[in-house]
Amino acid sequence: MTDDELDGILSAKIKRSLAGKSLPDAFxxxxxxxxxxxxKTYRLKMAAAALAGTFSVCAIxxxxxARPARNAPQGAVxxxxxxxxxxxxxxxxxxxxxxxxxxxxxxxxxxxxxxxESIRFTTTRKEEK
Amino acid sequence: xxxxxxxxxxxxxxxxxxxxxxxxxLYAAAVLxxxxxxxxxxxVFRTFEQAVKKIKLYDPQRDFFTWLYAxxxxxxxxxxxxxxxxxxxxxxxxxxxxxxxTAPEAIPGAGDGLLQxxxxxxxxxxxxxxxxxxxxxxxxxxxAILGVPPGTVKSRLHRxxxxxxxxxxxxxx
Numbered sequence: 001m002t003d004d005e006l007d008g009i010l011s012a013k014i015k016r017s018l019a020g021k022s023l024p025d026a027f028x029x030x031x032x033x034x035x036x037x038x039x040k041t042y043r044l045k046m047a048a049a050a051l052a053g054t055f056s057v058c059a060i061x062x063x064x065x066a067r068p069a070r071n072a073p074q075g076a077v078x079x080x081x082x083x084x085x086x087x088x089x090x091x092x093x094x095x096x097x098x099x100x101x102x103x104x105x106x107x108x109x110x111x112x113x114x115x116x117e118s119i120r121f122t123t124t125r126k127e128e129k
Numbered sequence: 130x131x132x133x134x135x136x137x138x139x140x141x142x143x144x145x146x147x148x149x150x151x152x153x154x155l156y157a158a159a160v161l162x163x164x165x166x167x168x169x170x171x172x173v174f175r176t177f178e179q180a181v182k183k184i185k186l187y188d189p190q191r192d193f194f195t196w197l198y199a200x201x202x203x204x205x206x207x208x209x210x211x212x213x214x215x216x217x218x219x220x221x222x223x224x225x226x227x228x229x230x231t232a233p234e235a236i237p238g239a240g241d242g243l244l245q246x247x248x249x250x251x252x253x254x255x256x257x258x259x260x261x262x263x264x265x266x267x268x269x270x271x272x273a274i275l276g277v278p279p280g281t282v283k284s285r286l287h288r289x290x291x292x293x294x295x296x297x298x299x300x301x302x
Contacts, residue, residue: 003290010293011262017244018157018263023170028148031174032141035181039140 062100132193136184144181152177155197161247161259162205172208176201195274202256209252246296250289257285258293 001009132150136143155176159169179200180187187196247258260271261282268286272279 001294006290006294007262009297010258010290011265013243014161014247014258014262017241018160021153021157021160021166023148023152023156023173027152027170027174028145031144031148031177031181034174034178035140035144038178038182 059100062098063104131189133184133187133189136181140181140184143184144177147177147180151194151197154194155201157263158198158259159201160244161255161263162201162252164248172201172204175204179204198274205252242300243293243296246293247289250292254285254289254292257282258289261286 132143132146135146152173156169156173159172159176160166163169163172176197180197183200187193247255250258256275257271260266260274261268266274268279268282272282275282
């Protein structure tokens, strides 16, 4: 038997053997369900990533908030912190960001050292007068 | 509408159509590559899942079945590496059964005996058998799909032919 003849016989037999093979009826529905689940998981991951990104940006702004302006009147910052704070400080005064700042503030340090010092300085000057 | 455009627009409908158009053909190829029918079904499922997920990577210039087959082939090879089963280095002598007629599932004259004999061949030989005898690909076309030289495909087909001829002879007697 030549190789070509053998090839012909093998090809016919293999195709005949495989003709009866088919996927189960539920296969298509199972695949569609899996595709649907993957799309849902992807959307949830994107939403979680967007939330985490927004939260990170806010936290960075809050943590990097500038100290009271150097040219603010002494005592004014302590008396009216909202009016004399920088935009970053205003953002950081939002509830959760304020909590974060407190968490990352070094322990033992007063909350607004410079304000406390400026009040003391003002008071001392008044007494001198 | 072209299949890949349909998958891009609506993945669920595209998945249904994918199974309709290529399910039987890909499953038959998987049956030859895997040890049993349930493994073949699982392999086809993962292939279709991956194809739908990565449909944007499909090049419309290429034959769609060839792309599906490449995905399936990669999964099969990853599975074999994990299980360290029936992957032999290219060029190494194939671990062919001594006597196909003594193989436990070999039933003389039955198609299933032929499938079992093919399943006992090393994976590279099975790939060549599937592409040449089932998909009717020429040696050059099979070589292009497998990414090997045509001489390698000829060598693999020759070794597979010897084993299958021995099985056919055994089944006649």
